[in-house]
Amino acid sequence: MRRAFAKLLGTWLLLLLLGALEFASSFLPLARCWRPLIMLPGVLMILAVAVSFMEVRKGPTIIRAFAAAAAFWLLILLALGSADPLTRIDYRLQTGEEHDATISSPP
Amino acid sequence: MNTAAGDSYLTDGYTIRSWLLTTDHKRIALLYLGSITVFFFIGGIAAALVRLNLIVPQGLLGSAEAYNRLFTMHGVVMVWFFLVPAVPVTLGNFVIPLMLGARDLAFPRLNLLSWYLFVAGGAITLWALFVGGVDTGWTFYTPLSTAYSKSHVVLAAAGIFVAGFSSIATGLNFIVSIHRLRAPGMTWYKLPVFLWSLYALSVLLVLATPVLAITLLLVMLERIFHIGVFDPAVGGDPLLFQHLFWFYSHPAVYMMILPGFGVVSEIIPAFSRKRIFGYKFVVWASVSIAVISFFVWGHHMFVAGTSIYSAVLFSILSYLVAVPSAIKVFNWLGTMHRGYIHFDAPMLYALGFIGLFTIGGLTGLWLAALAADVHLTQTYFVVAHFHYIMVGGMVSAFFGGLHYWWPKITGRMYPEMWARVAALVMFIGFNLTFFPQFILGYLGMPRRYFSYAPEFQVLNVLSSAGATILAAAYLLPLAYLTWSLVYGDRAPANPWHATGLEWRTPSPPPTANFAQTPIVTEDPYSYQPPGAVPKHG
Amino acid sequence: MASTAVAHDFQYSSPAHQAQTAIAGMWLFLATEVLLFGGLILCWIFSRHANQPGFDAGARETTLWIGTLNTALLVTSSFAYSVGLAFIRAGNARAMIWCLRAAVLLGMVFLALKFGLEWHRDFAEHLFPAAPQFKLHGAGQGGARLFFVFYFISTALHGVHMMVGIALVFWIIVRARRGAFSPLYHTPVQAVGLYWSFVDIVWLTLYPLIYLIGRG
Numbered sequence: 001m002r003r004a005f006a007k008l009l010g011t012w013l014l015l016l017l018l019g020a021l022e023f024a025s026s027f028l029p030l031a032r033c034w035r036p037l038i039m040l041p042g043v044l045m046i047l048a049v050a051v052s053f054m055e056v057r058k059g060p061t062i063i064r065a066f067a068a069a070a071a072f073w074l075l076i077l078l079a080l081g082s083a084d085p086l087t088r089i090d091y092r093l094q095t096g097e098e099h100d101a102t103i104s105s106p107p
Numbered sequence: 108m109n110t111a112a113g114d115s116y117l118t119d120g121y122t123i124r125s126w127l128l129t130t131d132h133k134r135i136a137l138l139y140l141g142s143i144t145v146f147f148f149i150g151g152i153a154a155a156l157v158r159l160n161l162i163v164p165q166g167l168l169g170s171a172e173a174y175n176r177l178f179t180m181h182g183v184v185m186v187w188f189f190l191v192p193a194v195p196v197t198l199g200n201f202v203i204p205l206m207l208g209a210r211d212l213a214f215p216r217l218n219l220l221s222w223y224l225f226v227a228g229g230a231i232t233l234w235a236l237f238v239g240g241v242d243t244g245w246t247f248y249t250p251l252s253t254a255y256s257k258s259h260v261v262l263a264a265a266g267i268f269v270a271g272f273s274s275i276a277t278g279l280n281f282i283v284s285i286h287r288l289r290a291p292g293m294t295w296y297k298l299p300v301f302l303w304s305l306y307a308l309s310v311l312l313v314l315a316t317p318v319l320a321i322t323l324l325l326v327m328l329e330r331i332f333h334i335g336v337f338d339p340a341v342g343g344d345p346l347l348f349q350h351l352f353w354f355y356s357h358p359a360v361y362m363m364i365l366p367g368f369g370v371v372s373e374i375i376p377a378f379s380r381k382r383i384f385g386y387k388f389v390v391w392a393s394v395s396i397a398v399i400s401f402f403v404w405g406h407h408m409f410v411a412g413t414s415i416y417s418a419v420l421f422s423i424l425s426y427l428v429a430v431p432s433a434i435k436v437f438n439w440l441g442t443m444h445r446g447y448i449h450f451d452a453p454m455l456y457a458l459g460f461i462g463l464f465t466i467g468g469l470t471g472l473w474l475a476a477l478a479a480d481v482h483l484t485q486t487y488f489v490v491a492h493f494h495y496i497m498v499g500g501m502v503s504a505f506f507g508g509l510h511y512w513w514p515k516i517t518g519r520m521y522p523e524m525w526a527r528v529a530a531l532v533m534f535i536g537f538n539l540t541f542f543p544q545f546i547l548g549y550l551g552m553p554r555r556y557f558s559y560a561p562e563f564q565v566l567n568v569l570s571s572a573g574a575t576i577l578a579a580a581y582l583l584p585l586a587y588l589t590w591s592l593v594y595g596d597r598a599p600a601n602p603w604h605a606t607g608l609e610w611r612t613p614s615p616p617p618t619a620n621f622a623q624t625p626i627v628t629e630d631p632y633s634y635q636p637p638g639a640v641p642k643h644g
Numbered sequence: 645m646a647s648t649a650v651a652h653d654f655q656y657s658s659p660a661h662q663a664q665t666a667i668a669g670m671w672l673f674l675a676t677e678v679l680l681f682g683g684l685i686l687c688w689i690f691s692r693h694a695n696q697p698g699f700d701a702g703a704r705e706t707t708l709w710i711g712t713l714n715t716a717l718l719v720t721s722s723f724a725y726s727v728g729l730a731f732i733r734a735g736n737a738r739a740m741i742w743c744l745r746a747a748v749l750l751g752m753v754f755l756a757l758k759f760g761l762e763w764h765r766d767f768a769e770h771l772f773p774a775a776p777q778f779k780l781h782g783a784g785q786g787g788a789r790l791f792f793v794f795y796f797i798s799t800a801l802h803g804v805h806m807m808v809g810i811a812l813v814f815w816i817i818v819r820a821r822r823g824a825f826s827p828l829y830h831t832p833v834q835a836v837g838l839y840w841s842f843v844d845i846v847w848l849t850l851y852p853l854i855y856l857i858g859r860g
Contacts, residue, residue, distance in 0.1 A: 001734040005727060009723075033696075038852050042849065042852050045848050050845070053844075062671075066668070073678075073682075080402060080404075084350065085414075087417055088414035279673060282672060314676070317677065334789075335789055341786040342691070342787050343690075347686070351686065
């Protein structure tokens, strides 16, 4: 029990650390299209939860196959799905306004 | 639930409760069979009215609105409430545990829940269709479905949403059962191809259907709350809907055909008395189809406005997915070559499947070519293509499988002569209905139009005439199969002398399936030449 | 989960076989959930790509401290549940029950913060995208609206999953108090734990998408 608890505690501390790292990295002055990279610590957090709390490496092989399939198919959905908008030329309506959204005066 | 001699799952309880609260996979299969038969005839009536309308160029029904609602009803009911469920939930549910040598599926109560979800979803969708219907087509394209249609989109979408969970539950049940409940000695390479096909189908069910669920949810929210994800005026993208929808719906068409492949792969060896040619090729072809089918959805969107680079990618991948299907056709032909062919009804349906599926599949290759698709898309060529696969292929396979396993399911033999007549009439009626549509599409007649240019009338009339013959062909089995329940000859345990664990149980089987868990030592399809006593291992 | 008691010796070769089958079923179910949320993530990609300035302007209106605190709470809740599972494996049902209670409590605080405090704030500040008076104006308004569409749908869907999870953990606690679990049998504890950790994983995905990426 003691060893099991120590491992879980270690994971929890790692998660908090990675979370702090992710939070801190959001303040980096990255260009808008690179900002999704902030998620990298988040991906490591997900892996930590899956390995340590969900014990994906223990148990029958089939559960690792299911987990890998989920990750793979998610990737296909997102990658092949983004291929179109990312390579498409969008012809925008000319609305005459070029600036970002702004906050209006209090209603 | 002790079963004495002469008892079977059919006699194990006569109350309505014992049927509606059953967890026996065999009874659940029959509950499903009743439900999908009802849906098949509802979808068929809608199709009949569509074909009726198209007898005259100006449209016999006189109303574009009514026509739109009819073809939508036909598509929605046929796709989600007949084609996707049919073979898996009736034949699959019944046969899988028997083929595995198991007592039931892994999660019997979940199986019953699946049926209730299916019926609930179907009821909601039928309600939508009967209070006025939907006019968007089964594809629910935005922004028509979300912003402009004045029909019952939310209700229909809700019904399909609920039915989707039935699919997911069934797929989950099948996958876990095939992994975990195989009889001792039944290694993966000793599984009958039907089980591999249903396994591949189940992978599609569990991974694609959730995306449909979220898509329908977004459509309902957009329609009710005008959230704007599909509305260009707010920065949304109507094509997002198409990507999400087809991510599910392309695998969905493979969900419909893979069980058909599996059925045909059981029938051909049995009625050629020969082991299947290239078992591993067939098996891995099924798995490849399941995987690659997720990579090709963009071929439904070539003219929708997607980027040309994405279109090229999807076109190449679509050619790739055709390869495993073609491989299977060669495997079936190779099985029949130098076999001892028996032209019983299941075999007639399987042969029809091979021919019609091949035509449908080849025409798909034309559609996968970008340049050709620009001209053929949204014409009757596409309609003919998918009906050759779905009706010529899948429905034939369903009837083939139904006849093949009918003795096991009901304990009765169907009348062979009538079954052969029905198979033949179905083949003729089908080709008369749909072959003219290839020509119509090539000549440029658009789909989903309630009226058309007068020069297309002859072909349309031929097609509608064929539809009448096809309708008669579908009514025939309804009649003689029902007749056989009371008057048919009692079936032996193995009327076809086929291999497979399901033939080792009595016809119909007892509730517990097997008195003792069977042990498997032989390869599947260990057929012997005629004269030799079939070995079962 | 065989259909009758007689079936046990046919359906599964051993209790361990049955337990592993149930766990396999849960993992497969979680795979389906990945695809469910995956569709929403594709929605995020499309919406942000086409409306980057407005989308990020919307993201800056989120309440960062609540989102971050909630992330810490859920991670801790998942930790607590896992410790509970370790306890029952070691034979200590009482300690497990306390751990699971902690997990539930943290989950309920999450929901209170999210729906009681954060959503309330969002509505008060006119951030609900379908309302006629939306806080942000100008060319990027569409993008900001789409951000909040994603925000409300994803947090609502996640919230529904959390509530189901809380109900499941309560169910485990009730059964545990009746002495249902032991080192030899605790499959439902493990299965619900998988679901609970998964709901945590979904939040770990949503957190940067909602609170961090747009805040440039």
